[in-house]
Amino acid sequence: MSKLPVVAIVGRPNVGKSTLFNRLVGKKLALVDDRPGVTRDRREGDASLIGLDFRIIDTAGYEDHDAQTLPGRMRQQTEAAVGQADVALFLFDARAGIVPLDEEIARWLRTADVPVVLVANKAEGRAGNDGVLESLALGFGDPVELSAEHGEGMGDLFEALLPLLEGKDEVPEEQPDNEYEGPLKLAIVGRPNAGKSTLVNRILGEDRMITGPEAGITRDSISVDYDWHPTGGESRKVRLIDTAGMRKRAKVQDKLEKMSVEDALHAVDFAEVVVLLLDATLGLEAQDLRIAxxxxxxxxxxxxxxxKWDIAESASSLFNGVKRALEDGLSQVKGVTVMTVSGATGKGIDQLLQACFDTRDAWSKRVGTGELNRWFERAIEATPPPAPGGKRIKMRYVTQVKTRPPSFVIFGTRVDQLPASYERYLVNSMRKDLGFGAVPVRLMFRAPKNPYDDNRGGGGGY
Known part of the structure; x- marks a missing residue:
């Protein structure tokens, strides 16, 4: 799996770099104060902007000082950050306008081998209009106008970054799409006494986990690395995570059990593929659907x-009943893979592991722009979007902004008026025609900015 692309925020002191950094990472990781020079070391974090994921670096304010001084060493850190970046965000204060230090930073960035996106911060209202006009003289084109403090203009920043970052996190073309560094991160979850630890022991071929008839033996989430040797295939690495059983929330009163359940939920966050293990002798229960x-x-x-398929009664009707219940209970995802296994005998384990690798492939799939938009045109032609109030909803194009899970943004006019039923149609069509199967698919919408309207368009998530 390749690394995320890197974006560095640069600018003179006190223009709002740390505020923008916190906005993009979604947490207050960087200290923010009205005094200049609060940030000294470069700080890194994982950022997400309308589904576009990248590594963001907050840098110290760029100042012209001797390299031996503290401000000079801070400047060297900023220069190092830009040296490793795929894109530099050059931030200036739209209200203060362009000052000589901004011009010096612009001269330096023109010599750096990195694309530059000019960003006018504090551009809310009209107070920043003059500064925006002044910035055109820096030679980086029209600035992206935003307010890092209030979150305005993030959609415009997304549109500026997308063409510069799209594909930066793709697997190199010479490698198959289903090859990734590191093991398959596979968590086994379910209600207490479903046989999770017994299954993990059978996969490993040793009594690695304590098992027994009592429910709730496992408390901590235990991670074990394993080399799977499929019949007739090459060895593949798996990181198995056994978790505590998750009972209905209302029944969890003991503090230790609460901590165990929280630990299991963290394991889900860490995993790539999650196997929900059901007890075939009990069938599907409401708590299983909650976990799923x-x-x-x-x-x-x-x-x-x-x-426990080896001791299940009326196996065929049980299997079909579980499938039907899943279709009804997990309406947001149709066709989740259902396998039968026995932790006691080992039957079905190879097939289960193969299904998990196949599912990870679909979860990690990236579709080329041409293929994606050909599907888009066919889907719209087959079932055109509705026209609420007689006004046509026009969808122009779609782009994939990330994988794991696959996430897409559709651009068009009045897309905020699309009914949920049409969004489901697009997602289901995408799963069927583009090979995503039953993995989660994120679909968001973006309308272009209307220069005659203060409302800059909307976007949604699916």
Whole structure:
């Protein structure tokens, strides 16, 4: 799996770099104060902007000082950050306008081998209009106008970054799309006593986990690395995570059990694929659907496994009943893979592991722009979007902004008026025609900015 692209925020002191950094990472990681020079070391974090993921670096304010002084060493840190970046965000204060230090930073950035996006911060209202006009003389084109403090203009920043970052996190073309560094991160979850630890022991071929008839033996989430040797294939690495059983929230009163359940939920966050293990002798219960829904909400790939299949009664009707219940209970995702296994005998384990690798492939899939938009045209032609109030909704194009889970943005006019039923149609069509199967798919919408309207368009998530 390749690394995220890197974006560095640069600018003179006190123009709002740390505020923008916190906005993009979604947490107050960087200290923010009205005094200049609060940031000294460069700080890094994982940023997400309308589904576009990248590594963001907050840098110290750029100042012209001797390299031996503290401000000079801070400047060297900023220069090092730009040296490793794929894109530099050059931030200036629109209200203060362009000052000589901004011009010096611009001269330096023109010599750096990195694309530059000029950003006018504090541009809310009209107070920054003059500064925006002055910035055109810097030679970086029209600035992106935003307010890092209030979150305005983030959609415009997304549109500026997308063409510069799109594809930066793709697997190199000479490698197959289903090859990734590191093991398959596979978490086994379910209600207490479903046989999770017994299954993990059978996969490993040793009594690595304590098992027994009592429910709730496992408390901590235990991670174990394993080399899987499929019949007739090459060895593949798996990181197995056994978790504590998750009972209905209302029944969890003991503090230790609460901590165990929280630990299991963290394991879901860490995993790539999650196997929800059901006890075939008990069938599907409401708590199983709650766990499955939690996994899908976290954007993880899901596989259902019916354990204790060797002692299940009326196997065929049980299997079909579980499939039907899943179709009804997980309406947001149709066709989740359902496998049958036995932790006691080992039957079905190779097939389960293969299904997990296949599911990760779909979860990690990136579709080329041409293929994606050909599908888009066919889908719209087959079922055109509705026209609420007689006004046509026009969808122009779609782009994939990330994988794991696959996430897409559709651009068009009045897309905020699309009904949920049409969004479901697009997602289901995408799963069927583009090979995403039953993995979570994120679909967002973006309308272009209307220069005659203060409302800059909207976007949604699916």
């Amino acid at each position: 829904d939690k996994v899908l909400q976290e954007g993880r790939a899901l596989v259902i496994a019916l354990n």
